[in-house]
Amino acid sequence: MNPILECRNLNKHFQGTIALQNINLQVPRGRIVGLLGPNGSGKTTLIKLANGLLQPSAGQILIDGMAPGIETKRIVSYLPERTYLSEWMTVRQVIDFFADFYADFNRDKAYDMLTRLGLQSTARLKTLSKGTKEKVQLILVMSREAQLYLLDEPIGGVDPAARDYILHTIIGNYNPNATVIISTHLISDIENVLDDVIFISRGEIVLQSNVDDIRETQGKTVDALFREVFRC
Amino acid sequence: MAWDLKSDRPIYAQLIEQIQLRIVSGSYPPGEKLPSVRDMAADASVNPNTMQRALMELENEGLLYSQRTSGRFVTEDVEKIMEAKNRLAMDVIEEFLEKMESLGYSTAQTVDLLKQAKEGKV
Structure with a gap:
């Protein structure tokens, strides 16, 4: 089976500035992966390339062996x-919208998570706080x-x-055939739920490792290792 | 019992220790069915793969066993649980003796002191 995400000599530059440089990466299925790096290291650029929102300057990015496009958007959330x-939409309307748009949308799952959150499906999005929104x-994406x-x-x-609610939602939806990639710089909050980490710095991958291997060989937290690798 | 996990040691190793503790202390009694991997992972706020790995190792040790369709159970072999309990006790004792040694007590002195402490003389 193809790795769910693969980069082959992937490069991306924007008018002279290099955003990603010679990225080679394979991410298998069934993993929860942290994409970790300081601000401006290329995390969002990599994710946008995987979604086809940006085009590579050179090299390839493949989702399940395919270049980003209609077929990959079916399987990428x-x-x-x-x-x-x-x-102006209500919660119910955005759920209908997602259910209409994505064949794999599970309406029951979405309503179940909303109920646990105590959210009324008749509420309009503009009345919700930023955090609730x-x-x-996240519920829409994970459904x-x-x-x-x-x-x-x-x-x-x-x-x-x-944050705990969000992490529980991610763990609760774990599926052995699916991989979750989470980009963040808030490492200590999420490191216990990760299988693997990818450290990215100035557009290059500096480390890809299993998190328990880091703890075993280095005797320190992923957060501590991150601070060491990215010391300013 | 709440899960207490530190981020500077492998999580699966800490899960093994804490599940062992639950088994030897009887909070997971012999023959009891464990919750699903997913529920245990959610409860401990850890990755399901990590929980799975810990449970597999406990299965290899013989403290847990799985039944293909009905889930995972604590062993009914009380002797096996006792063995694990003794091993854990030995670890605690060794650590204690090491600490006492670093304070300058011989093992014999430590034993005396222990008896006195038990009788409330110290």
Whole structure:
């Protein structure tokens, strides 16, 4: 079986600045992976390339062996950095919208998660707080039966209790055939739920490792290793 | 019992220790069915693969066994549980003796002191 995500000599530059340089990467299925790097290291660029929102300058990025396109969008569930849902819609309407748009959307799962959160499906998005809106968006993304979930900074703007909720949602939806890639710089909050980490710095992969291997060989937390690797 | 996991040691190793503790202390009694991997992982806030790995190792040790369709259970072999309990006790004792040694007590002195402490003389 193809790795769910693969990069072969992937390069991306924007008018002279290099965003990603010679990325070679294979991410297998059934993993929860942290894509970790300081601000401006290329995390979002990599995720946008995987979604076909950007085109590689050189090299290839493959999802289940295919270049990003209609076929890969069927199996990739993407949580962007910013919300893009229409403010005037109610929670129920955005669920209908997602169910209409994605064949793999599981409506029951979405309503189940909303109920646990105590959210009314009749509420309009504009009446929700920023953190609640982020949770709704995560519920939408995790309610798809996708093979690759790309979550760009899912825990950035929410309080610690909401962070736990989000991490529980990710664990609770674990599927051995699907991989979840979470980009963040809040490492200590998520490191216990990760299988693997990818460290990215100035557009290059500096480390790809199993997290328990890091703890075993280095005797330190992933957070501590990160601070060491990326010391300013 | 709440899970207490530190991030500077392999999580699976800590899960093994804490599940062992639950078994020898009887909080998971012999023959009891364990919750699903997913539920245990969610409860401990860890990755399901990591929980799976810990449970597999405990299965290899013989403290747990799986039944293909009905799930995973604590062994009914009480002797096996006792062995694990003794091993854990030995670890605690060794650590204690090492600490006492670093304070300058011989093992014999430590034993005396222990008896006195038990009788409330110290």
